[in-house]
Amino acid sequence: MIAEAGLAALWLAAALAALQLALACGLGGGQGRAVGTIRAVAVGQGILTALAFAMLVALFLRSDMSVLLVAENSHSQKPWLYKFAGAWGNHEGSMLLWVMVLAIAGAILALFERRLDERTLGASLGAQAALALGFFAFLLAASNPFERLNPAPIDGRGLNPLLQDPGLAFHPPTLYLGYVGLSVAFSVAVGGLIRREVTPAIARAMRPWVLAAWVMLTLGITAGSYWAYYELGWGGWWFWDPVENASLMPWLAATALLHSVNVLAARGGLRAWTMMLALVAFSMSMVGTFLVRSGILTSVHAFAVDPTRGTFILALLTLYIGGALVLLAMRIADVKEGAPFQVVSREGGLVVNNLLLSVILGVVFLGTLYPLIAEAMLGVKLSVGPPYFNSVAGPIALGLAGLLLIGPQLRWRRDSAPILPRLAPGLLAAIVALVASLIVAPGIGLLPRLGLTLGAGLVPASVMPLFGRSLRRTPLAVWGMVLAHLGVAVAILGMASDSAFTKEQLTAARPGDTVAVGPWLVEFRQVMPAAGPNWTALEAELRASRGSGVIILKPQSRFFPDPPTTTNEAAIDTSWNGQLYAVLGEQDEQGRWQLRLWWKPFVTLIWLGGILIALGGALALVGRLLRERSQRRRVEEAFE
Amino acid sequence: MSRAIRFVPLAILLLFVAIVAWRLAIPDDTKIRSRMTGQPVPAFALAPATHGVQGLSSPDLATGQPHLVNVFASWCVPCIAEAPLLMELKRNGVAIDAVAVRDKPADVAEFLGRHGNPFQRIGSDPESMVQIALGSSGVPESFIVDGKGIIRYQHMGPIESGDIPALLREWEKAR
Numbered sequence: 159m160i161a162e163a164g165l166a167a168l169w170l171a172a173a174l175a176a177l178q179l180a181l182a183c184g185l186g187g188g189q190g191r192a193v194g195t196i197r198a199v200a201v202g203q204g205i206l207t208a209l210a211f212a213m214l215v216a217l218f219l220r221s222d223m224s225v226l227l228v229a230e231n232s233h234s235q236k237p238w239l240y241k242f243a244g245a246w247g248n249h250e251g252s253m254l255l256w257v258m259v260l261a262i263a264g265a266i267l268a269l270f271e272r273r274l275d276e277r278t279l280g281a282s283l284g285a286q287a288a289l290a291l292g293f294f295a296f297l298l299a300a301s302n303p304f305e306r307l308n309p310a311p312i313d314g315r316g317l318n319p320l321l322q323d324p325g326l327a328f329h330p331p332t333l334y335l336g337y338v339g340l341s342v343a344f345s346v347a348v349g350g351l352i353r354r355e356v357t358p359a360i361a362r363a364m365r366p367w368v369l370a371a372w373v374m375l376t377l378g379i380t381a382g383s384y385w386a387y388y389e390l391g392w393g394g395w396w397f398w399d400p401v402e403n404a405s406l407m408p409w410l411a412a413t414a415l416l417h418s419v420n421v422l423a424a425r426g427g428l429r430a431w432t433m434m435l436a437l438v439a440f441s442m443s444m445v446g447t448f449l450v451r452s453g454i455l456t457s458v459h460a461f462a463v464d465p466t467r468g469t470f471i472l473a474l475l476t477l478y479i480g481g482a483l484v485l486l487a488m489r490i491a492d493v494k495e496g497a498p499f500q501v502v503s504r505e506g507g508l509v510v511n512n513l514l515l516s517v518i519l520g521v522v523f524l525g526t527l528y529p530l531i532a533e534a535m536l537g538v539k540l541s542v543g544p545p546y547f548n549s550v551a552g553p554i555a556l557g558l559a560g561l562l563l564i565g566p567q568l569r570w571r572r573d574s575a576p577i578l579p580r581l582a583p584g585l586l587a588a589i590v591a592l593v594a595s596l597i598v599a600p601g602i603g604l605l606p607r608l609g610l611t612l613g614a615g616l617v618p619a620s621v622m623p624l625f626g627r628s629l630r631r632t633p634l635a636v637w638g639m640v641l642a643h644l645g646v647a648v649a650i651l652g653m654a655s656d657s658a659f660t661k662e663q664l665t666a667a668r669p670g671d672t673v674a675v676g677p678w679l680v681e682f683r684q685v686m687p688a689a690g691p692n693w694t695a696l697e698a699e700l701r702a703s704r705g706s707g708v709i710i711l712k713p714q715s716r717f718f719p720d721p722p723t724t725t726n727e728a729a730i731d732t733s734w735n736g737q738l739y740a741v742l743g744e745q746d747e748q749g750r751w752q753l754r755l756w757w758k759p760f761v762t763l764i765w766l767g768g769i770l771i772a773l774g775g776a777l778a779l780v781g782r783l784l785r786e787r788s789q790r791r792r793v794e795e796a797f798e
Numbered sequence: 799m800s801r802a803i804r805f806v807p808l809a810i811l812l813l814f815v816a817i818v819a820w821r822l823a824i825p826d827d828t829k830i831r832s833r834m835t836g837q838p839v840p841a842f843a844l845a846p847a848t849h850g851v852q853g854l855s856s857p858d859l860a861t862g863q864p865h866l867v868n869v870f871a872s873w874c875v876p877c878i879a880e881a882p883l884l885m886e887l888k889r890n891g892v893a894i895d896a897v898a899v900r901d902k903p904a905d906v907a908e909f910l911g912r913h914g915n916p917f918q919r920i921g922s923d924p925e926s927m928v929q930i931a932l933g934s935s936g937v938p939e940s941f942i943v944d945g946k947g948i949i950r951y952q953h954m955g956p957i958e959s960g961d962i963p964a965l966l967r968e969w970e971k972a973r
Binding site: 434437438441445448452454465468469472476479480483484486487490527530531533534 | 804808815817820821
């Protein structure tokens with residue numbers, strides 16, 4: 159019954175989306191009068207979709223094996239958290255989650271949006287409904303999550319063991335909130351373009367959504383990076399895998415949008431550009447979803463390849479992105495530009511920021527698709543890996559970091575005051591770090607050295623905007639900016655330190671052997687069997703000592719019987735100045751165990767930086783929303 | 799802004815759609831085939847993999863008659879599923895030789911005892927040297943070698959019942 163109720167809710171929600179679109183197109187009376195109805199319909203659509211998703215989660219929690227999706231992706235012996243997460247650890251469930259976020263975002267826009275005029279809001283909700291309708295059709299026609307299975311099996315096939323990790327419970331939903339949150343920026347931009355109302359009000363309506371989506375994408379990418387780092391046992395934190403790039407591209411576009419939307423909201427500038435970025439950001443989300451879901455690119459995220467589904471999503475994204483870009487091309491001549499600004503100004507800095515981010519986006523987009531382009535046009539099979547991305551995107555990203563030393567210190571419109579005093583703290587710290595790195599570590603590569611230099615310079619530079627302000631009266635949004643930029647500095651320091659100073663040891667060791675890695679002496683004591691709720695494992699005991707400090711590490715090689723898979727569980731010890739990372743491999747014929755050890759100084763700064771960036775974004779979001787509310791109150795009081 | 803620039807994003811989208819549509823229409827062949835197909839079998843000589851069988855060397859594969867060379871191992875689970883189908887090929891008159899990869903004599907004997915022995919000769923390849931020389935990507939894998947010792951056909955992965963007709967066709971071609 160639950161499955162049928164879920165399916166019914168999904169059909170009803172799709173019908174409401176169709177109604178919402180029809181109303182927005184002007185059917186059922188003048189558009190102005192219909193906006194109240196459109197709002198109600200959007201809320202209903204959100205509630206029904208949430209209901210359908212709740213039904214699916216209930217089916218997974220009850221292990222209802224008569225539902226095909228549950229039987230294929232769950233197991234009655236699984237811990238409840240993974241039953242719960244199993245609801246979106248598969249194609250159909252994750253697409254339902256996607257649509258649910260889309261519909262709920264539309265509902266929230268309908269309930270709370272007060273900055274846009276009624277007609278622009280109506281047009282935006284129409285665009286949101288058009289997006290939802292396509293994805294409802296996709297679910298109902300090609301990916302029904304509620305399909306029954308007869309006869310029902312007893313146990314189910316289980317969830318890929320790599321995905322049986324607490325991280326999975328949160329990583330996809332977080333990313334999806336980010337991906338799909340950008341849909342509102344897309345819809346509002348489409349609404350504004352349709353109504354020829356590209357104004358600062360549009361930017362202010364878009365901004366909280368862009369901020370929220372960007373915070374979620376930042377968290378999702380940070381969590382995904384850490385998951386790959388500790389779960390895959392390769393000791394790396396970013397692999398330029400197509401699926402990673404699929405999440406990085408919307409993030410890059412959203413980061414650019416986040417900055418340009420401020421120029422439009424505050425100064426009325428960069429109107430056409432901001433609209434284009436809003437379209438591109440969600441387009442990148444759809445492209446990302448397509449790349450992941452169609453399995454078109456070879457990836458470690460080996461999702462099932464399904465040409466039918468791929469074709470369906472491709473048709474949807476061509477329709478939506480193509481339609482929006484045609485609209486943009488038609489309306490761009492009508493978009494009036496706002497107040498002019500000089501090159502050396504906050505706006506000027508933000509334009510360069512946007513250009514650099516766009517170039518990085520282009521580099522990642524091209525690199526991700528190049529294997530396809532090369533094969534289609536030149537008939538050559540090749541793969542594009544870290545050497546390309548690191549050497550092309552790396553220097554541009556460092557250029558962006560260099561800009562960050564200067565940009566936030568500049569004033570709006572024009573800045574003729576001497577700049578050097580404002581730049582001095584950052585430059586000084588950068589020079590000190592450069593000299594120190596040349597003395598302490600003369601042998602490291604150019605990119606890591608530049609990273610250390612710029613990262614060190616950015617620490618004081620990112621705090622500079624607080625200088626000379628009354629800290630109590632500083633708006634929360636400025637605190638958010640400072641915190642996010644500080645996060646960038648911290649993350650760059652972590653990345654540079656990891657690539658400059660990591661020590662690696664790959665050995666075949668017998669119990670009793672001792673291996674040195676970095677400052678650590680690691681004694682390989684023994685290998686013992688271990689067991690968990692749905693796995694058995696071989697567990698090594700390593701005694702690592704540094705000075706007087708001693709720790710025990712227990713890396714495992716885990717075997718999951720259902721489906722039969724072996725995973726390596728790395729053992730990681732985190733101390734204030736880095737991580738010791740150990741992986742147990744296989745046993746060779748002479749009875750020696752493959753042992754992989756890394757000492758990674760300050761590697762944790764990478765994810766700490768990511769969290770700081772997200773926190774900064776969250777702070778800015780809260781600050782903006784609170785300020786708007788108090789402003790609205792003041793206006794209302796003035797009218798009373 | 800000039801008119802042409804307005805349509806640049808649209809052009810990029812169309813290029814993207816064209817290329818991925820091409821890939822959806824013609825799915826990628828992710829198998830990396832052996833470059834040895836059409837080449838003579840590399841020279842090798844392998845000791846018997848267990849008691850009571852003959853070893854395998856490259857001259858054994860250039861006898862004027864075609865051979866099917868099965869790369870397998872007793873520790874390989876798909877090889878168990880493949881075993882009855884090799885017996886069926888043998889019943890159809892296919893001469894089958896084997897390379898046992900990284901195996902132990904006792905394990906090979908147990909495997910043959912349990913799943914039958916369709917092989918004329920079984921060479922032991924303890925370091926995967928011959929497997930790599932043949933360009934085999936894993937176990938199980940099968941090669942059809944013609945009477946002159948030239949590799950004519952490569953079958954990757956376990957032989958399944960649906961593969962039998964194709965294999966018999968290739969076998970006839972190699973005669």
